[in-house]
Amino acid sequence: MFSENEKAIENIKEEQCWINPFKLSFEMIKGVTELVVSDDDIEDAKERLSRFAPFIKKVFPETENTDGIIESPLREIPRMQKALEEEYQTELPGRLFLKMDSHLAVAGSVKARGGIYEVLKHAEDLALSQGKISLSDNYEKFASDEMREFFKQYTVQVGSTGNLGMSIGIMSAALGFTVKIHMSHDAKKWKKDLLRSRGVEVIEYESDYSLAVSEGRKSSDLDPMSYFVDDEKSVDLFLGYAVAAGRLKKQLDDKSITVDGKHPLIVIIPAGVGGAPGGICYGLKRIFGDNVHCFFAEPSNCASVLLGIATQKFEKANVRDFGASGKTEADGLACASPSSFVTRIMTNLVSGIFTVNDGKLYDYMRHLITSENIRIEPSSCAMFEGVANLTAYENSAEYFKKQGISKDILKNSTVIAWATGGSLVPDEIFTEYLNTYL
Numbered sequence: 001m002f003s004e005n006e007k008a009i010e011n012i013k014e015e016q017c018w019i020n021p022f023k024l025s026f027e028m029i030k031g032v033t034e035l036v037v038s039d040d041d042i043e044d045a046k047e048r049l050s051r052f053a054p055f056i057k058k059v060f061p062e063t064e065n066t067d068g069i070i071e072s073p074l075r076e077i078p079r080m081q082k083a084l085e086e087e088y089q090t091e092l093p094g095r096l097f098l099k100m101d102s103h104l105a106v107a108g109s110v111k112a113r114g115g116i117y118e119v120l121k122h123a124e125d126l127a128l129s130q131g132k133i134s135l136s137d138n139y140e141k142f143a144s145d146e147m148r149e150f151f152k153q154y155t156v157q158v159g160s161t162g163n164l165g166m167s168i169g170i171m172s173a174a175l176g177f178t179v180k181i182h183m184s185h186d187a188k189k190w191k192k193d194l195l196r197s198r199g200v201e202v203i204e205y206e207s208d209y210s211l212a213v214s215e216g217r218k219s220s221d222l223d224p225m226s227y228f229v230d231d232e233k234s235v236d237l238f239l240g241y242a243v244a245a246g247r248l249k250k251q252l253d254d255k256s257i258t259v260d261g262k263h264p265l266i267v268i269i270p271a272g273v274g275g276a277p278g279g280i281c282y283g284l285k286r287i288f289g290d291n292v293h294c295f296f297a298e299p300s301n302c303a304s305v306l307l308g309i310a311t312q313k314f315e316k317a318n319v320r321d322f323g324a325s326g327k328t329e330a331d332g333l334a335c336a337s338p339s340s341f342v343t344r345i346m347t348n349l350v351s352g353i354f355t356v357n358d359g360k361l362y363d364y365m366r367h368l369i370t371s372e373n374i375r376i377e378p379s380s381c382a383m384f385e386g387v388a389n390l391t392a393y394e395n396s397a398e399y400f401k402k403q404g405i406s407k408d409i410l411k412n413s414t415v416i417a418w419a420t421g422g423s424l425v426p427d428e429i430f431t432e433y434l435n436t437y438l
């Protein structure tokens with residue numbers, strides 16, 4: 001049964017599909033997962049975001065037409081589906097949709113879910129404990145000079161490869177916090193520039209993500225007024241991501257899309273440390289149970305979530321210890337070790353992981369622009385590897401068979417490629433991406 005793991009670990013540098021041998025029926029483990037993060041916890045997170053909506057609407061006018069709720073469209077992309085079919089000379093099952101977190105307001109990436117949620121939660125905790133606000137107040141109050149003055153005495157810090165720093169930095173600065181972002185060498189210059197333009201202190205490291213995190217954590221621990229957002233183990237980040245599931249359910253309902261045993265939902269999400277895809281997948285499992293099949297996508301040079309789960313070494317697994325370089329063009333996914341919390345909770349939930357070579361990310365990106373005229377960043381394109389190869393690998397085809405999903409049922413599936421970033425990428429950087437061939 002576990003030869004699947006051994007094979008994947010041995011081939012950790014290669015493009016591959018790993019099917020998770022630890023996955024259990026959700027009905028079997030629902031009770032256990034409840035103890036970690038419950039439906040009430042997710043509901044509580046959703047309500048917190050609603051309380052902050054008036055503040056967000058006021059400070060970020062681009063959220064005007066969603067009334068301060070940061071949510072992204074779900075768009076069917078049939079021309080992209082056709083483009084992939086032509087490229088790979090194959091037929092892809094089901095209807096293909098793009099969940100456009102690439103275009104989430106404020107931060108332009110999936111990090112607008114987890115990162116922003118955690119900052120808001122911290123701000124609310126501080127304001128409540130100091131009697132600055134009560135739960136029944138209109139949270140537009142958070143936009144006042146008095147509140148900004150209050151938050152200025154507190155610091156928020158985070159280690160990031162780029163996008164997490166952007167979401168935390170932008171929202172913390174908007175609330176008035178003093179902000180320090182510890183950036184790994186993968187972080188793109190334009191992201192650092194954008195943050196500095198908003199008054200955020202950016203500290204650069206010549207090393208990878210794990211070091212930026214540990215240095216950030218150290219710096220924060222020295223200061224009693226400082227709060228560290230810990231991407232490698234934060235439950236609040238996870239909750240912010242999990243809220244996506246209920247909102248997706250509503251979008252599917254609005255499109256009259258059924259999800260049941262005869263109409264599976266297949267979701268593929270790029271993974272860095274695993275927080276974003278893990279939180280979203282967890283939320284989806286709680287709603288759709290065994291009828292949703294969650295796959296992650298990682299760069300083949302940096303498949304840390306795959307490694308963490310397959311070895312069961314979790315956060316102690318580092319791709320470099322297994323012969324992979326950890327280096328990737330996909331800056332949003334450049335985490336050599338995965339999240340401790342997420343690899344544990346995903347062990348029995350994630351269906352599998354597709355890994356992809358960097359060069360293909362740019363190819364997928366070009367296909368999406370040519371076919372649908374949608375721009376997303378290279379990291380975000382990793383999920384198309386799963387879309388294109390859903391049944392192309394022997395083990396992935398076998399997976400669906402074992403789940404009782406025949407070819408005919410697969411034809412009725414809804415496939416969601418979760419786009420995780422891109423709308424803030426400046427034009428000149430995009431032009432560079434467009435001309436990158438690896």
Ligand SMILES: *Cc1c(COP(=O)(O)O)cnc(C)c1O
Pocket residue numbers: 109110111163164270271272273274275276277332333335377379380420421422
């Ligand atoms: C951060 C990020 C991810 C993955 O999120 P993790 O929580 O690190 O797994 C995926 N895509 C993009 C563009 C990101 O910035």
